[in-house]
Amino acid sequence: MGAKIISGTEVARAIRAELKQEVAELQAKHGVTPGLVTILVGDDPASQSYVAAKNKTAKELGVYSEQITLPVDTSEAELLQLVEKCNRNAKINGILVQLPLPKHINEAKVLYAIDPNKDVDGFHPVNVGKMVLGQQCFLPCTPHGILELLKRSGINTTGAEVVIVGRSNIVGKPIANLMLQKREAGNATITLCHTRTRDLAAHTRRADIIIAAAGTPNMLSAEMVKDGVVVIDVGVNRIGTSASGKAILAGDVDFTAVKEKASWITPVPGGVGPMTITMLMKNTVWAAARAAGIS
Numbered sequence: 001m002g003a004k005i006i007s008g009t010e011v012a013r014a015i016r017a018e019l020k021q022e023v024a025e026l027q028a029k030h031g032v033t034p035g036l037v038t039i040l041v042g043d044d045p046a047s048q049s050y051v052a053a054k055n056k057t058a059k060e061l062g063v064y065s066e067q068i069t070l071p072v073d074t075s076e077a078e079l080l081q082l083v084e085k086c087n088r089n090a091k092i093n094g095i096l097v098q099l100p101l102p103k104h105i106n107e108a109k110v111l112y113a114i115d116p117n118k119d120v121d122g123f124h125p126v127n128v129g130k131m132v133l134g135q136q137c138f139l140p141c142t143p144h145g146i147l148e149l150l151k152r153s154g155i156n157t158t159g160a161e162v163v164i165v166g167r168s169n170i171v172g173k174p175i176a177n178l179m180l181q182k183r184e185a186g187n188a189t190i191t192l193c194h195t196r197t198r199d200l201a202a203h204t205r206r207a208d209i210i211i212a213a214a215g216t217p218n219m220l221s222a223e224m225v226k227d228g229v230v231v232i233d234v235g236v237n238r239i240g241t242s243a244s245g246k247a248i249l250a251g252d253v254d255f256t257a258v259k260e261k262a263s264w265i266t267p268v269p270g271g272v273g274p275m276t277i278t279m280l281m282k283n284t285v286w287a288a289a290r291a292a293g294i295s
């Protein structure tokens with residue numbers, strides 16, 4: 001069997017077209033322009049390219065965006081002050097502090113400082129708590145993007161055995177929570193595997209859907225999956241640099257081998273990645289509408 005490819009690039013394009021329309025309407029009917037600030041501390045090349053992509057997409061959709069880059073030795077107090085300033089800035093509806101932060105800055109303290117109404121990453125404990133309770137809130141962008149990919153590909157998750165590999169706060173824990181809820185792309189039976197799981201392959205082999213978010217290149221091999229499995233690859237592993245200086249990316253899945261057994265699979269790049277940025281834009285547009293009392 002050859003798997004059908006779930007193109008995040010195409011799904012993201014469709015959602016961005018919807019968002020562009022929404023942004024134009026917000027402007028025309030209500031005089032509202034959604035605004036996003038991205039804050040990057042340091043010069044990590046991967047973070048730089050993510051932040052640049054977020055700002056580029058914002059501009060394409062008509063979202064006002066500010067990109068603030070701070071030196072790596074910025075103090076925690078300085079960063080907290082900047083977050084406070086953005087909290088008070090009415091032009092800014094969404095605040096994104098790119099992670100990871102340098103070691104001398106307490107990440108939790110910074111995320112707590114962001115106004116939950118501007119927390120378009122969905123990382124503030126208020127939003128995490130609401131998400132777990134199934135209440136309306138900003139959903140974290142990568143898990144939200146995965147739900148949209150499953151939904152728009154017509155993949156039935158009800159009663160499905162879903163095995164998630166990786167227990168991060170950004171992907172593993174939230175996607176586990178979301179997919180067990182009574183919601184679209186939910187109602188699944190969840191197994192959350194991690195580095196201390198005793199027999200990973202025993203779990204992945206019985207999965208109807210595998211979400212690979214371990215951060216280990218080619219972690220999931222063909223021997224570890226059953227025929228007809230749906231595979232969502234969240235891995236973005238930089239395994240080298242091309243002659244032209246571009247990063248060479250590999251997912252967490254041995255794509256070439258696993259696609260022969262799977263029914264659906266996401267590629268890397270062009271799978272989950274474009275969806276993460278798109279859901280950030282969706283959250284920002286919603287934040288603006290909410291701030292204006294429209295939604």
Ligand code: GUN
Pocket residue numbers: 096097098099100121141142170276
């Ligand atoms: N670093 C890796 N992924 C993310 C993300 O979704 N948001 C932020 N702020 N930082 C990240």
